Amino acid sequence: MTERPTISGIEPYSFEDMLDILDELDVPGYRAEIVRGGFVLSPWSKGFYHRVMEQVCEQLKPRLPEGHRISCGPFLYVFPGDACAYGPDIHAAHEQVFETESNRLDGEALSFVAELTSPSTRNDDLTGKVEVYAGAGVPxxxxxxxxxxxxxxxxxxxxxxYQIRIKKPFGEKLPIxxxxxxxxxxxxxxxxxxxxRS
Known part of the structure; x- marks a missing residue:
């Protein structure tokens, strides 16, 4: 499901059309994103990912910019210029971003994003999303x-x-x-x- 959808010779759907389709998708056991104009399905997170996500939120919450909130809840951030719509595992943005009835939030409003890789999304997490988040000015x-x-x-x-890139193995302290x-x-x-079992 990574191909740009078409209907027998008709032009590919617009990004807005794809967002509408995304709203209607029902794929039990999976979540969907739009990546470079195509749909990508990934399985729901493993149980222990919750512990990791909570620890990231707890550690960063005291350092959030004023008025910003951090969450690991499922929200969709859109990047129309890149034809992408992501549901990041952890995200922080100003509280005003959430004062809407739309489920399509402005990706440029993000102050922090974290992705926990899975085999199906790992490549885009490590490459494409770096470009999209940098281009949107996500700090x-x-x-x-x-x-x-x-x-x-x-x-x-x-x-x-991004001008800064720091990598550390799990177990070490990582400067943010x-x-x-x-x-x-x-x-x-x-x-x-x-x-x-004993």
């Missing part, structure tokens, strides 16, 4: 690579790239750039130990 983008067990943070966006200017402790981000 900080954090990638928690759950497959490689490492964290990468980007800061100081400029055009389609301004406007947060803090240290993220990743020591509890590892997978849970396998249950063994």
């Amino acid at each position: 900080v983008y954090l990638i928690l690579d759950m497959q490689q067990q490492e964290a990468t943070v980007y800061g100081s966006p400029s055009a389609k790239e 750039p301004d406007p947060f200017g803090c240290i993220l402790d990743t020591s509890e981000f590892h997978r849970p130990k396998k249950n063994t």
Whole structure:
């Protein structure tokens, strides 16, 4: 489902049309995003991702810019210029962004985004989303690579790239750039130990 949808020779849908289709999609067990003009489905997160997401929120909440809120709830942020609509795992934005009845929030209003990778989204999390978030001026983008067990943070966006990039394996402390200017402790981000029966 990554191809741009068409109907027997008719022009591809506009981005607005695709957002309307996204509203109607019903794919149990999956969530959908629009990536570069195509639909991408990814499975729901694994249970232990919740612990990791909560820890990120708890650590960053005291450092949020004034009036901003951080959440790991499912919200859709749109980037019309890139034909993308993402539902980031963790996101922070000014509280005014949420004062709307629309489910399509302005991606340029984000102050922080974090994605926890899955096999189906990992490539775009590591490449395409870096460009989109930088181009939208999102100050900080954090990638928690759950497959490689490492964290990468980007800061100081400029055009389609970030000027700051720092990578650390899980277990180490990761400096988070301004406007947060803090240290993220990743020591509890590892997978849970396998249950063994005695």
